[in-house]
Amino acid sequence: MPAGLRRGLYAVLALSWASGIVYFVLSRWLQVDGEFGPEKHPWQFPLLKIHGAAAFLMLMAIGAMLVNHVPATWRTRRSRGLGLSLVAGVALMVISAWCLYYAADEYWRPILGNIHAAIGFALPLILAIHILRGRRSARAKHRAHRAERASEP
Known part of the structure; x- marks a missing residue:
């Protein structure tokens, strides 16, 4: 995957993850004292807007992954289970977000x-885990290829 796409995906994922987790914590466990009693934390709505914007960017990044990374790496037969788990997880996130x-x-x-x-x-x-396994597998394949070339006369 191109380095720029990878870095962009990681940045958007981090923004989406952080905003979602903080929103979840605020919405479930933190309230502030308002004029008429406990009320929602004032950061909840801005965080939800950030999370929604990050989700749209994630959809674009995942779309790029589906047309570039997934078909190219599917043929290698490496890390398919984790890759499918990621695709299924993202699909469930999109469906649950729409439903919410x-x-x-x-x-x-x-x-x-x-x-x-x-x-x-x-x-x-x-x-x-998917990234670490993919990198380890790619390094092992590269080492095997170098050893094969070195043994040729």
Whole structure:
């Protein structure tokens, strides 16, 4: 994957992850004293806007991944399970986000919010494992190729 695309993806992922986690913590566990009692933390709405903007950027980055990285690396047969987990996780994030924004009623919203947060929390961990395994596999392949060339007469 081109270095610029990779760095951009990591930056957008970090922004999306951080804004989502902080929003989740604020919405579930932190309130402020208002004029009429406890109310939502004032950072919740701005964080949700940042998270939504980062999500749109993530969709563009994931689209680039789906047309560049996924087809090229699928043929190598390496790290397919983790790659499929990432694609499925992103798909579930998109679906749950749409449902949270447009379709969820008061019963489903907290359930979907928890599912969305759990997947969102796990995705960077899965991505890190996927990257580390991919790099290790690529290094091993490169070493084997060098050894093969060195043994040729």
